[in-house]
Amino acid sequence: DIVMTQSPDxxxxxxxxxxxxxxKSSQNVLYGSNSKSYLAWYQRKPxxxxxxxxxxxSTRESGVPDRFSGSGSGTxxxxxISSLRAEDVAVYYCQQYYSSPYTFGQxxxxxxx
Amino acid sequence: QVQLxxxxxxxxxxxxxxxxxxxxxxxxxxxxxxxxxxxxPPGEGLEWIGSMYHxxxxxxxxxxxxxxxxxIDTSENQFSLRLESVTAADTAVYYCxxxxxxxxxxxxxxxxxxxxxxx
Numbered sequence: 001d002i003v004m005t006q007s008p009d010x011x012x013x014x015x016x017x018x019x020x021x022x023x024k025s026s027q028n029v030l031y032g033s034n035s036k037s038y039l040a041w042y043q044r045k046p047x048x049x050x051x052x053x054x055x056x057x058s059t060r061e062s063g064v065p066d067r068f069s070g071s072g073s074g075t076x077x078x079x080x081i082s083s084l085r086a087e088d089v090a091v092y093y094c095q096q097y098y099s100s101p102y103t104f105g106q107x108x109x110x111x112x113x
Numbered sequence: 114q115v116q117l118x119x120x121x122x123x124x125x126x127x128x129x130x131x132x133x134x135x136x137x138x139x140x141x142x143x144x145x146x147x148x149x150x151x152x153x154p155p156g157e158g159l160e161w162i163g164s165m166y167h168x169x170x171x172x173x174x175x176x177x178x179x180x181x182x183x184x185i186d187t188s189e190n191q192f193s194l195r196l197e198s199v200t201a202a203d204t205a206v207y208y209c210x211x212x213x214x215x216x217x218x219x220x221x222x223x224x225x226x227x228x229x230x231x232x
Contacts, residue, residue, distance in 0.1 A: 102217035104161070
């Protein structure tokens with residue numbers, strides 16, 4: 001299985017400031033034939049299902065605000081929220097969909113400082 | 114608007130079988146999507162359980178494979194999860210979700226349903 005490890009486990013950021021969450025996969029999730037990294041980011045708020053934010057490591061899902069961005073390739077990835085808003089408080093998960101069993105990171109809890 | 118909705122018992126006794134159904138609306142189940150189940154134990158992260166294509170091909174998390182069955186009824190636009198011989202460790206919020214294309218990228222999710230395993 002591909003193990004996904006996020007850092008940090010929790011993060012407190014002031015409103016309007018940048019939040020950065022890292023994700024590392026135990027194996028390369030870059031598919032050579034299409035040069036795409038099979039890495040997604042989800043946002044999960046209490047009582048709500050996960051919401052897809054980013055896929056192919058850096059493609060924003062339709063309707064997701066442009067303050068959310070993803071970067072990275074291969075085994076190291078980053079989710080950045082450029083200017084934190086109160087509604088961004090949530091737990092964020094990375095997920096590899098390169099191979100079954102699909103696996104998620106342990107989650108990063110983002111709070112307001 | 115794609116919508117998924119889980120239904121099933123919220124309480125299951127140890128050693129019995131957990132059965133959930135996911136009703137799908139706004140999306141054809143035969144148009145090239147995978148359909149999956151994911152769970153989240155209370156206070157914990159997300160765990161993929163398994164996925165199924167409308168053709169019948171299925172794949173499961175290896176550690177659950179001996180106990181899990183996912184089936185699909187395209188005529189009713191729904192798919193189901195069966196998890197046998199449950200224990201307290203199977204207590205979780207269970208989500209159904211649509212897998213985009215032929216991948217494990219989940220773009221639409223149900224609201225989730227809490228299933229508690231307890232006598």
